[in-house]
Amino acid sequence: MSIMSLAQPSWQSYLRAILAIARKDLLHFLRYPLNAIFQVLHPLIWITPVYFLGQTFVQGQQAATGFAAYVGTADYMSFILIGTVLSHYVATVFWGIGFSLKTEMDQGVLESNWMTPNPRLLMLGARTIAAFVITTITDAVFLVIAAWLFGFHASGDVVAAVLTVLPTILALYGFGFAFAAIVLLMRDANTMVDITQFMVSQLSGTQYPVQVLPWWLLPLALALPLTYGFDAVRAFLLGTTTLLPLAWELVILVAFMIVMITLGAWIFARVERICRQRGTLSMH
Amino acid sequence: MQTLVQRSFASELRAILAVANKEWTIFRRYPTWIAAFLFWPVMFPLAAIMTARALGGPSGAGFGAFAQLAGTPDYVAYIALGNTVYMWMNITLWGVGLTLRNEQMRGTLESNWLCPVWRISMVVGQSLQHLATSLVFLAITFVEFWLVFGVQIVRGNVGLVLLVLALLVPCIYGIGIIFGSLVLRFKEPNAMVFLVRGLVMIFCGVSYPLAVLPGWMQTVAQYIPLTYAIQGIRDIGLRGASLAELTPTLMPLAWFAALLPILGFVTFTVTERRARRTGALGQY
Numbered sequence: 001m002s003i004m005s006l007a008q009p010s011w012q013s014y015l016r017a018i019l020a021i022a023r024k025d026l027l028h029f030l031r032y033p034l035n036a037i038f039q040v041l042h043p044l045i046w047i048t049p050v051y052f053l054g055q056t057f058v059q060g061q062q063a064a065t066g067f068a069a070y071v072g073t074a075d076y077m078s079f080i081l082i083g084t085v086l087s088h089y090v091a092t093v094f095w096g097i098g099f100s101l102k103t104e105m106d107q108g109v110l111e112s113n114w115m116t117p118n119p120r121l122l123m124l125g126a127r128t129i130a131a132f133v134i135t136t137i138t139d140a141v142f143l144v145i146a147a148w149l150f151g152f153h154a155s156g157d158v159v160a161a162v163l164t165v166l167p168t169i170l171a172l173y174g175f176g177f178a179f180a181a182i183v184l185l186m187r188d189a190n191t192m193v194d195i196t197q198f199m200v201s202q203l204s205g206t207q208y209p210v211q212v213l214p215w216w217l218l219p220l221a222l223a224l225p226l227t228y229g230f231d232a233v234r235a236f237l238l239g240t241t242t243l244l245p246l247a248w249e250l251v252i253l254v255a256f257m258i259v260m261i262t263l264g265a266w267i268f269a270r271v272e273r274i275c276r277q278r279g280t281l282s283m284h
Numbered sequence: 285m286q287t288l289v290q291r292s293f294a295s296e297l298r299a300i301l302a303v304a305n306k307e308w309t310i311f312r313r314y315p316t317w318i319a320a321f322l323f324w325p326v327m328f329p330l331a332a333i334m335t336a337r338a339l340g341g342p343s344g345a346g347f348g349a350f351a352q353l354a355g356t357p358d359y360v361a362y363i364a365l366g367n368t369v370y371m372w373m374n375i376t377l378w379g380v381g382l383t384l385r386n387e388q389m390r391g392t393l394e395s396n397w398l399c400p401v402w403r404i405s406m407v408v409g410q411s412l413q414h415l416a417t418s419l420v421f422l423a424i425t426f427v428e429f430w431l432v433f434g435v436q437i438v439r440g441n442v443g444l445v446l447l448v449l450a451l452l453v454p455c456i457y458g459i460g461i462i463f464g465s466l467v468l469r470f471k472e473p474n475a476m477v478f479l480v481r482g483l484v485m486i487f488c489g490v491s492y493p494l495a496v497l498p499g500w501m502q503t504v505a506q507y508i509p510l511t512y513a514i515q516g517i518r519d520i521g522l523r524g525a526s527l528a529e530l531t532p533t534l535m536p537l538a539w540f541a542a543l544l545p546i547l548g549f550v551t552f553t554v555t556e557r558r559a560r561r562t563g564a565l566g567q568y
Contacts, residue, residue, distance in 0.1 A: 032475075034470075034475040035474060035475050037475070038474070038475040038478050038479070041478070041479075041482075042478045042482070045478065045479075045482030045485065045486065046482070046485075048485075048486045049332075049485050049486055049490065049491055049492070050332075050335060052486075052491075052492050052496050052497060053332060053335060053336060053339070053491050053492045054335075054339055055492075055496045056339075056349065056350050056353050056354070056492045056493060056496050057336070057339035057340060057346035057347075057349055057350055058339075058346070058349065064339055064346065065341060065345050065346070066338075066339055066340045066341020066342075066343070066344070066345040066346035066347075067338055067339050067341060067346070068341075069341045069342050069343065069345070070338055070341065070342060071338075076338075076339065080335075186316065190316075191314070191316035191317065191319060191320045192316055192319070194320075195319060195320065195323050195324075195327075198327065198328075199323075199327060202327070202330065202331050202334075206331075207331055207334070207335045207338075208331075208334045208335045208337070208338035209338055212334050212337040212338045213334060
């Protein structure tokens with residue numbers, strides 16, 4: 001039996017759907033102004049204890065020489081600030097895809113939204129657009145304030161660093177799609193997003209070089225593409241020592257991007273079908 | 285005003301236990317809490333511990349400065365003790381602090397408050413369930429630190445540790461009730477949690493000695509009870525302090541323990557009256 005549809009999907013209709021979702025998310029964000037302010041303040045609050053922890057180790061010395069022995073730069077605050085900004089984009093993908101799915105389940109609009117003639121992956125991805133724009137703006141403000149308070153000295157190749165970030169983020173989307181599938185099954189996002197995002201960020205070396213991790217965590221860190229993304233971006237901006245030759249790290253990032261997007265989309269399609277068959281989409 | 289209700293101490297106690305039981309049922313309904321309880325005790329402090337290890341350097345060049353300021357070379361136990369108290373505070377803010385707000389979001393706050401019991405009994409019931417789960421969280425923390433890092437974080441005189449914890453309980457739950465009342469009033473819980481826990485993280489020396497802070501920040505720290513609790517537990521565990529040596533730390537903590545629950549009750553009563561008068565109880 002062939003399925004007839006009156007919908008005439010095209011790339012323009014998909015684009016309109018993406019923009020509509022992004023606009024709706026932006027309206028939600030602006031509706032709570034205190035949250036908007038805290039999007040800048042929160043990373044500053046998070047980073048300040050790290051600064052003072054660093055000061056504890058450099059008292060009486062000219063620079064963080066211990067830190068420099070690991071990564072090739074004593075400028076630990078610039079190292080951490082780059083990691084912090086990148087980790088915000090990681091959080092955007094995780095919260096944007098996984099948590100927004102749960103929010104729609106709670107609000108009871110997931111089923112009706114999914115009745116629209118748009119691919120589910122497009123709708124999931126679109127939930128991150130507004131968050132990406134907001135993250136970019138707030139992180140720019142955050143970096144200016146952090147540079148003033150703690151110092152930030154990145155003098156390397158910014159274009160190369162941005163080009164390195166792109167495959168890293170796209171690989172994360174694949175991860176996010178697979179993660180959304182788990183949220184559909186477990187019907188609880190908050191704890192899972194919180195734990196997974198924190199673990200991925202920490203194991204990738206947001207605050208420290210991964211060489212300091214205990215032996216039982218190091219293999220996990222080296223298996224994460226993000227580790228090489230963070231490492232390469234810092235190498236371009238700060239001239240730090242890399243874990244692997246830079247060219248290898250870029251090849252790994254591109255390969256991970258292709259594998260993760262394909263795998264993530266496949267897992268999500270399978271799980272979504274199971275949930276529709278079981279009729280559990282509206283449960284929460 | 286006449287009422288057929290016959291309130292007594294026993295009826296209030298039954299209400300407290302019924303609310304605690306209801307909260308417990310909701311809590312265990314989402315099994316991801318098991319993952320959270322196993323994950324956070326070690327993974328959260330891991331970020332600061334690994335940062336400290338990186339700052340110390342592979343040869344340990346930076347640890348001398350830390351030992352001089354902190355009074356101990358054992359940076360793992362030092363950070364673990366501070367972070368455990370912080371995590372307790374953090375989960376209380378998310379738990380007790382957001383319970384009223386969650387009821388408001390579910391639309392059950394008004395109907396529950398029509399029951400012929402003191403409103404504060406409902407908050408106490410919620411806090412009771414939360415205290416029980418927090419104690420489990422603390423027990424898991426002690427075990428995990430011993431298994432993962434080989435560090436015993438309950439050291440020294442256990443009786444004194446329990447005394448500090450006993451003084452800390454009314455402080456934390458007093459703050460939790462104040463916080464919950466304010467969330468009910470201002471309706472932006474995330475931003476408020478970030479603010480309060482941020483203040484604790486920065487000013488209370490969760491991961492570093494207070495000596496590294498500028499003078500004005502050390503003055504602010506003196507007005508936060510967690511500063512004394514963290515200092516007391518560290519003094520007992522890392523320096524083997526006696527009761528006499530702890531007295532200057534315990535006295536301010538005892539004052540906070542006496543005043544904060546009263547302040548919590550007053551804040552809650554004022555907020556509750558205002559919400560009823562303005563009809564804002566059901567708004568979100």
